[in-house]
Amino acid sequence: MSESRARRMWRVLEPYHAISYFAPDTRQATDALGLRGGWMSYFGCRAAPLGAVGPDVVAALFYNFHPSMVARAIPDAWNYASPEQLLTARLGAVDSAVRRLLPDPSTAVRRTAELARRAAELAPVAGRALGAANAALEWPDEPHLVLWQATTILRESRGDGHVAALVGAELSPCQACITISAAGGPSKQVFQVNRRWSDEEWAEAEDDLRSRGLLDADGVLTEAGRALRQQVEDTTDRLAEQGWSAFGDESAAELDRLIRPISGMIMASGVVPPDNPMAMRWEPEELPPTASADLGR
Known part of the structure; x- marks a missing residue:
């Protein structure tokens, strides 16, 4: 199956957006403000466009994090x-x-x-709280920061659509992690470290998936489970596509061509790990041939 335009553009733009999560500069900046730990830094920075909201709002919008994990960082971050x-x-x-x-x-x-x-200015924001909150921010002046803000708006708009697709498929936050892991995404161990679902909660969510015929006894997606997971991904792409359709084929192709070597250099640097709980992949063969050399200029 060929990759949709919406998915291809997400995949090639994501490394630039992800700099803010993985580069040590973010943690250094929030440590200087007094925030305590990497997760408080993550939740505080990502939720900041929403204003000083409470943990229930952040957990609802970020979706697949355990609510107690969010509550350890928010609202303390605002203090x-x-x-x-x-x-x-x-x-x-x-x-x-x-x-x-x-x-x-x-x-x-x-x-x-x-x-x-x-x-980004064409990305849908109606019903998409994180996308709309980031789109409402003033644009920076420097082109490399404009690019980051644009990739962030596009990513959060798509992510809001992805949450809508998960809700429509009746997959709970923990089940979202289970099904993407079973579909070849990050392992249970990665998700438990980074999303904090306990063994008991994970097992309970698996049992519910089995009762619905979506997961077999070995934790493998059934045919129905694979179909439902694919439905979620297809819906996510379809909901994101309206912005890319308005943007147009020619402009999307040019942006794709221009961002690839930039994203390639970021991934070649090792700042953004190729296997991460964001389920973003960048295969080695996709790195531009000159990426490593360009990085050393």
């Missing part, structure tokens, strides 16, 4: 730094990380940023 301070911190962290990773970033990404911003 150390306001959402406005965290928005400034995350953008500053991306700025320092990109300047370290890419040669002359503002010049290298200028056209890419122009295209990505136009795509």
